[in-house]
Amino acid sequence: MSLAKPIRRKLDLANGRVDLSHGAGGRAMGRLIEDVFLAAFDNAWLAAGNDQSAFEVAACRMVMTTDAYVVSPIFFPGGDIGTLAVNGTINDIAMAGARPLYLSASFVLEEGLPLADLVRVARSMGEASRAAGVPIITGDTKVVERGKADKIFISTAGVGVTPPGLALSSDAVQPGDAVVVSGTIGDHGVAVMSKRENLEFETAILSDCAPLHGLVADMVAAAGPGLRVMRDPTRGGLAATLNELANQSGVGFTLEEDAIPVRAEVAAACEFLGLDPLNVANEGKLVAIVAPDRLEPLLAAMRAHPLGARAAMIGRAVEDPDRFVEMRTVFGGGRIVDWLAGEQLPRIC
Amino acid sequence: MKYVDEYRDGALARSIAAAIAREVRPDRVYRLMEFCGGHTHAISRYGLEDLLPANVRLIHGPGCPVCVLPMARLDMAIACAGLPAVTLCAYGDLMRVPGSNGSSLLKAKAAGADIRMVYSTLDALRIAEAEPAREVVFFAVGFETTTPATALAVRAAERQALGNFSVLCNHVMTPPAMRAILDGGGEGDETPVLIEGFIGPAHVSTVIGVEPYRPFARDDGKPVVIAGFEPLDVAQAILMLVRQINDGRAEVENQYIRAVTPSGNARAQAEIAAVFETREAFEWRGLGSLPASALRLRPAFARYDAERRFGLAETPAADNPACECGAILRGAKTPRECRLFGTVCTPDTPMGSCMVSPEGACAARWTYGRFRDNAAAARRKEIA
Numbered sequence: 001m002s003l004a005k006p007i008r009r010k011l012d013l014a015n016g017r018v019d020l021s022h023g024a025g026g027r028a029m030g031r032l033i034e035d036v037f038l039a040a041f042d043n044a045w046l047a048a049g050n051d052q053s054a055f056e057v058a059a060c061r062m063v064m065t066t067d068a069y070v071v072s073p074i075f076f077p078g079g080d081i082g083t084l085a086v087n088g089t090i091n092d093i094a095m096a097g098a099r100p101l102y103l104s105a106s107f108v109l110e111e112g113l114p115l116a117d118l119v120r121v122a123r124s125m126g127e128a129s130r131a132a133g134v135p136i137i138t139g140d141t142k143v144v145e146r147g148k149a150d151k152i153f154i155s156t157a158g159v160g161v162t163p164p165g166l167a168l169s170s171d172a173v174q175p176g177d178a179v180v181v182s183g184t185i186g187d188h189g190v191a192v193m194s195k196r197e198n199l200e201f202e203t204a205i206l207s208d209c210a211p212l213h214g215l216v217a218d219m220v221a222a223a224g225p226g227l228r229v230m231r232d233p234t235r236g237g238l239a240a241t242l243n244e245l246a247n248q249s250g251v252g253f254t255l256e257e258d259a260i261p262v263r264a265e266v267a268a269a270c271e272f273l274g275l276d277p278l279n280v281a282n283e284g285k286l287v288a289i290v291a292p293d294r295l296e297p298l299l300a301a302m303r304a305h306p307l308g309a310r311a312a313m314i315g316r317a318v319e320d321p322d323r324f325v326e327m328r329t330v331f332g333g334g335r336i337v338d339w340l341a342g343e344q345l346p347r348i349c
Numbered sequence: 350m351k352y353v354d355e356y357r358d359g360a361l362a363r364s365i366a367a368a369i370a371r372e373v374r375p376d377r378v379y380r381l382m383e384f385c386g387g388h389t390h391a392i393s394r395y396g397l398e399d400l401l402p403a404n405v406r407l408i409h410g411p412g413c414p415v416c417v418l419p420m421a422r423l424d425m426a427i428a429c430a431g432l433p434a435v436t437l438c439a440y441g442d443l444m445r446v447p448g449s450n451g452s453s454l455l456k457a458k459a460a461g462a463d464i465r466m467v468y469s470t471l472d473a474l475r476i477a478e479a480e481p482a483r484e485v486v487f488f489a490v491g492f493e494t495t496t497p498a499t500a501l502a503v504r505a506a507e508r509q510a511l512g513n514f515s516v517l518c519n520h521v522m523t524p525p526a527m528r529a530i531l532d533g534g535g536e537g538d539e540t541p542v543l544i545e546g547f548i549g550p551a552h553v554s555t556v557i558g559v560e561p562y563r564p565f566a567r568d569d570g571k572p573v574v575i576a577g578f579e580p581l582d583v584a585q586a587i588l589m590l591v592r593q594i595n596d597g598r599a600e601v602e603n604q605y606i607r608a609v610t611p612s613g614n615a616r617a618q619a620e621i622a623a624v625f626e627t628r629e630a631f632e633w634r635g636l637g638s639l640p641a642s643a644l645r646l647r648p649a650f651a652r653y654d655a656e657r658r659f660g661l662a663e664t665p666a667a668d669n670p671a672c673e674c675g676a677i678l679r680g681a682k683t684p685r686e687c688r689l690f691g692t693v694c695t696p697d698t699p700m701g702s703c704m705v706s707p708e709g710a711c712a713a714r715w716t717y718g719r720f721r722d723n724a725a726a727a728r729r730k731e732i733a
Contacts, residue, residue, distance in 0.1 A: 268350050324720050331580045332359045333396020335717040
């Protein structure tokens with residue numbers, strides 16, 4: 001007597017929830033990977049079903065990066081934790097002037113996470129990776145008991161290749177160099193805060209979450225070795241990024257407040273929350289330091305790209321043994337633009 | 350931003366600055382105290398000092414609720430948060446304030462206490478409603494600006510018969526602190542009080558009005574100009590104070606007429622009076638114990654008073670003896686003259702009250718203005 005072939009039950013992606021069996025290495029985990037991640041990421045490397053993926057790279061200078069994503073809430077206006085996990089790692093590669101090639105993705109899921117939420121996040125990742133042309137070629141999933149994680153944590157790693165001859169470095173900034181931002185600052189942080197528990201406010205602001213490697217390729221072509229360094233001002237915002245660069249290069253910066261692009265809605269939200277847009281996170285913006293003779297071609301190339309349309313020069317590097325980031329305010333006075341002491345917390349009054 | 354950018358206009362700022370420069374007498378120094386942290390923040394954030402003549406000096410006052418909260422009260426809140434079933438709700442900028450032995454609410458939270466950051470008293474009420482098994486304590490701090498909201502929360506809790514909500518009250522009052530500054534550091538302290546005029550509070554005055562400042566003008570001869578929190582408000586108030594001093598006048602003037610009325614907000618005053626009574630004395634960080642300077646819940650609301658409900662008591666805790674906060678808050682010293690400033694005492698590791706919040710005198714100087722204390726930076730500026 002032959003055994004009847006068991007019927008393969010599909011996961012209830014509409015109403016089901018992640019449970020501990022989805023991380024236990026058995027059939028349930030196999031189904032989760034197949035129905036959620038393989039379906040969403042959809043590429044030949046993953047379909048091969050190996051514990052790793054192989055790819056060919058010509059001899060060149062490579063870059064590698066990794067980042068963990070724990071944002072709350074996981075869905076916010078303009079994106080979600082999935083788009084962040086893809087674009088954030090792509091941007092870390094791109095800031096070296098490199099072309100991102102491949103990503104990996106690891107998931108820590110909290111027991112009880114609705115499968116519909118997981119599917120939504122996975123689909124966002126698939127779409128973001130296809131839009132950027134950077135496939136997710138290997139991954140891992142773990143499930144932890146309720147309360148041991150907050151819904152979903154994602155860790156992505158990426159590899160990329162740098163164009164020959166390009167070596168950006170955070171210690172390369174020289175006095176006289178120009179400071180350029182690729183667009184309005186503070187959009188992402190304010191969009192996320194507008195959906196935080198206890199803080200919900202009405203706003204039309206969307207996260208600026210976007211992959212910057214296309215813009216970066218145009219910048220590298222336009223400015224060449226005149227490009228000293230690039231950074232994406234994520235946590236800690238523009239202020240933290242410029243202070244890091246000042247410290248690493250041993251220079252100061254002077255900024256002009258009225259040259260820094262900030263959306264009116266972001267300025268207004270920061271105003272009533274008692275925050276400074278310079279400290280607020282961005283996910284689709286970059287800061288570039290460029291030699292003065294390459295400033296104009298760089299700005300022209302950036303403004304010709306959709307993600308750099310509002311690119312602006314906002315200040316210059318100066319000689320300064322104290323490595324201060326100073327700013328002339330809209331009011332006409334001067335002040336320091338400092339790191340935050342800790343987390344940015346709203347003020348009482 | 351409509352109705353905001355107008356008050357930050359650089360061209361108008363230059364014209365007011367020119368008027369101040371024209372009218373100040375070169376042979377004297379004008380020492381003006383902005384009482385409020387909101388003013389300190391605006392002055393520092395917009396670099397207002399760069400627009401003023403060198404003989405107009407701004408002295409940053411104690412009007413920062415986070416700064417003046419003494420360690421003993423913070424220790425009390427931390428102890429309260431450690432009690433069984435207690436959920437302590439606090440405003441965000443209290444989280445990092447240092448208590449005794451390097452403690453803070455942030456560290457207590459990391460160690461397991463249920464401490465939640467809220468943005469209003471209503472958030473705390475909602476938590477109490479949603480989680481009836483928790484004892485929800487609202488850590489109330491602030492001047493007359495935030496007191497009415499706490500009063501409303503207590504009344505709402507009573508109306509809704511919320512049995513698990515209480516308030517750890519640290520509300521303080523502005524006029525007694527201004528009085529203390531003018532009266533100096535008490536017996537044995539010979540430091541002269543050099544303040545010649547006050548930039549009066551903005552939000553506090555929307556509640557208490559203009560009248561409570563009259564004695565400082567009438568009895569002490571110190572002009573007071575109530576000013577809004579935008580940098581142009583402050584610049585205009587400075588011009589008004591310079592004119593009063595030049596004319597030998599000492600009056601209470603209201604620059605912030607778009608929000609402050611002579612008698613203030615009667616409804617808010619009534620709510621405060623209904624719920625709170627004056628404490629005999631209260632310890633202020635940097636100023637010491639000041640008589641009749643703070644509020645506690647009236648006996649009729651005893652069940653909403655966390656101090657009574659949980660039998661909380663203050664354990665005296667001393668600030669670092671080298672800390673000059675007291676002298677700085679009275680305008681007798683500048684942050685630079687404190688030997689802790691910028692060395693062991695920075696916003697990352699604050700020792701004294703003035704370094705705690707961005708609105709504190711020392712923190713504002715360090716965060717926004719320390720380039721002015723630096724010779725190399727000054728030279729660079731001259732060249733530019």
